[in-house]
Amino acid sequence: MSYTRKMAWRNYLVEGFLILASLIIILPMLIMIFGSFMDSVQVMKFSLRLPTEWHFSNYVTVFREGGLARAFWNGILITGVSCTLNIFTSSAAAFILTRRETKVSNFLYMFFFMGLIAPMSTITTIRVVQWLGFYGSISSVILIYASLNTAFSVFLYSGFIRSIPKSLDEVAFLEGAGTVTVFLRIITPLILPVNATVAIMVFMSVWNDITIPLYFLTDSSDWTMPLSVYNFYGKFSRDWNLIFADLVLTSLPVFILYLFCQKYIVSGLTAGAVKG
DSSP: OOHHHHHHHHHHHHHHHHHHHHHHHHHHHHHHHHHTTSOTTGGGGOOSSOOSSOOTHHHHHHHHHTTHHHHHHHHHHHHHHHHHHHHHHHHHHHHHHHHSOSHHHHHHHHHHHHTTTSOOOHHHHHHHHHHHTOTTSHHHHHHHHHHHTHHHHHHHHHHHHTTSOHHHHHHHHHTTOOHHHHIIIIIHHHTHHHHHHHHHHHHHHHHHOOHHHHHHOOSGGGOOHHHHHHHHHHHOTTOHHHHHHHHHHHHHHHHHHHHHHHHHHHHHHHHHHHHO
8 A cells, every 4th residue: 555545544443533533512502402493291301302393482482581681782792892902912912022122121021921821810810809999890801801811812922923024114214213103003903813813712712701791790790691691591401402502692792703704714824833
């Protein structure tokens, strides 16, 4: 057997193994989707089969009783502002750190890099937010999310901005442009692929998180959709068909976003890795 044929068979085996491994995620997902259309008795079997009768009213009940409209807009507000704030601050910080090659900038870069490893201290953060005077507000959650994702964003932006020739900056400076003008008019248009990647990654991490809203939002009316599942489960703990419907509605925005934007994630990560 030739080397090319051996490599082809190895690729087939690897692909087959990955397809089988993906069933670990796909099968529970199908059980959840099918179960969301069943009645409260049939869903208790937790079996992978189509409903004998499709109950679309489950979604109407969940949307009405779970307060998902308010939770959806809370999630959009928190996620959208967090993404915007993170993109602006992280890209600006990465631009300064990569262009000013000093000991201070190198230290700050390593300081940001440590954020990828160091875990968040919840108790300390709560005390800091209480001291600042906005504990329990949506603003506190937005600032926490923006800061938590800064380390990854700065790391990604730095790798891409290093690939941009410094001669572009120098020409702009000779024309009388300032640092802010160079960043906004020269660097920002060039980092649009990374902006898309960061926006999608931050969106998914913020939207799916439940710990930060649980600890920092004292009013349940400010809760996001993933956290509303926690509240909804307390009311309908025996109605798994309604719980499954709530889970489907909660995960649907992220699924749609990833389905249509996965190419931007791959291209942005590849650009940052190769050019950095």
